[in-house]
């Protein structure tokens with residue numbers, strides 16, 4: 019067994035979409051067989067945007083269901099709720115003592131938030147990277163599967179880890195690296211002509227794993243297109259390229275080639291392309307919908323998984339926090 023420890027989490031902000039699946043989840047699933055994995059639901063991080071208690075609970079539960087539906091296996095990985103692991107907060111406090119205002123203020127995601135929500139620039143947002151570092155370091159993880167947008171946070175995790183090791187003259191933490199299994203992170207584009215599938219990009223831009231077939235068809239039929247190619251073999255504009263990218267993900271190579279060929283001969287009919295894409299998308303997501311429905315109604319099973327994850331995560335976290343406390347000088 020490979021000695022690397024993998025840790026990653028997703029902030030529960032609603033249902034997972036195809037972008038989450040191809041950008042993260044599918045990688046998690048592949049890593050389970052090779053590494054010791056910790057996958058958690060980042061429901062402390064959620065608080066930076068002040069969800070209602072109902073939303074916090076329901077979103078976290080939904081992510082669990084969708085983690086499992088996507089193939090995360092509680093027998094192979096430790097799957098847990100961040101808020102079930104208070105050791106994380108203790109480490110967060112310790113790391114915050116050596117996290118500097120200047121470096122936290124320079125983080126791109128923080129600067130974005132300041133621009134987006136100038137009336138809610140709370141300290142939790144500022145210290146988002148220290149909490150994330152605590153998530154990772156609490157298990158001494160060495161590999162962290164994350165998308166490009168998280169790389170700066172991971173860089174800070176290494177900074178905090180190295181600083182701690184130096185300050186206390188103990189190699190307590192390894193320096194974790196971003197990791198993508200087999201380098202096959204697929205970036206899924208949005209349906210609105212934007213580069214990225216995401217929730218914040220607006221209703222209709224994303225296909226969610228539990229969207230009903232009717233909803234999927236509607237969204238795809240409304241996807242942005244142009245008025246069609248006018249020259250043979252011309253380069254596709256972004257919104258058309260996006261549709262082909264989605265087609266590549268859910269359809270057969272023959273289907274992609276068929277429409278690509280029509281496009282290149284200026285004979286493509288977007289209505290036909292979209293119909294095909296919608297049907298293939300419905301088929302692709304069908305197993306997710308089925309498993310989501312099945313798991314959603316199995317309260318007892320979900321609770322058992324959460325309890326089991328909590329216990330396994332706790333064991334790992336306890337070891338680290340005991341060592342950290344000792345090294346810092348708490349010797350009681």
Ligand code: TRP
Pocket residue numbers: 025026027028029060063149150153154162163164168171
């Ligand atoms: N910041 C990550 C995101 O928004 C979620 C996250 C929180 C995370 N803690 C983490 C990811 C630790 C990897 C490791 O997507």
